[in-house]
């Protein structure tokens with residue numbers, strides 16, 4: 001399969017690097033990473049290891065591929081979609097956190113699959129990516145149900161050794177992941193604690209409240225996600241990733257823009273479309289956006 005990875009930073013470089021052992025992969029990245037991969041190949045280290053030689057470029061348009069993987073941060077999704085609109089790609093798959101697929105659908109003609117990834121990835125230096133945890137890629141039709149394209153993509157991922165599930169219930173999975181991220185990411189980023197600190201703490205109750213609101217909005221969107229399931233998903237992730245610093249905490253610690261718009265912000269916006277108020281998500285989003293403005297990031 002000819003696969004274009006649009007936005008090869010940490011996750012895109014890891015997934016693209018693993019796919020490159022079997023497939024014809026092009027990484028669209030920034031220099032010096034792109035130049036280094038072109039000149040000397042890519043080292044995958046950590047929980048997975050490989051030396052591979054995908055193509056790498058900073059050129060964003062004019063590519064042709066069977067599949068474009070979108071792995072930019074959520075706030076770069078619209079720009080990525082506009083660049084992909086000037087490429088010839090047969091299908092698009094997002095592995096980002098937050099609700100980003102809708103932005104891709106609104107700007108692209110190619111079919112868009114929904115995806116989530118729980119692999120951990122860190123770009124250590126140009127040309128070198130660390131797999132910090134073997135997780136799973138879950139992908140499928142955006143609206144749910146069986147899908148031949150998703151099956152083909154899943155088969156291609158598995159052929160490259162990626163732990164991959166093709167799911168027929170992506171709407172529920174996306175919203176459950178959103179509920180987990182809406183609760184854990186914002187609260188850990190604002191209180192500067194590891195995920196495990198939420199267990200049995202008042203801050204954990206705040207995370208539950210954000211997740212329950214998210215589940216309510218999911219149901220307004222006709223996605224079946226009971227409050228109890230969202231709350232239990234938060235507890236499960238807090239327990240399994242107790243030592244993790246959430247991606248949003250890492251962004252705040254590094255003084256980088258966060259993905260709050262596509263997580264808590266998306267919950268607020270979609271709730272508003274239904275005339276529904278989500279005060280916890282609204283508060284969390286307002287605080288993070290205020291911090292971003294204060295840090296000159298937006």
Ligand SMILES: NC(=O)C1=CN([C@@H]2O[C@H](COP(=O)(O)OP(=O)(O)OC[C@H]3O[C@@H](n4cnc5c(N)ncnc54)[C@H](O)[C@@H]3O)[C@@H](O)[C@H]2O)C=CC1
Nearest residue numbers: 007009010011028029030071072073074096097117120121
């Ligand atoms: N890193 C991880 O372990 C995981 C990340 N994710 C999600 O995956 C997404 C990406 O996350 P990371 O890889 O950590 O972020 P990252 O910031 O390391 O990678 C994004 C990359 O896209 C590049 N980029 C943006 N616009 C571009 C353009 N126009 N042309 C070329 N390159 C461009 C940036 O330079 C950056 O290197 C996020 O939504 C994140 O939440 C999900 C699961 C795990």
Ligand SMILES: CC(C)(CO)C(=O)C(=O)O
Nearest residue numbers: 184241244245246247248
């Ligand atoms: C699941 C969780 C909360 C793990 O830290 C995550 O997805 C993130 O940090 O973005």
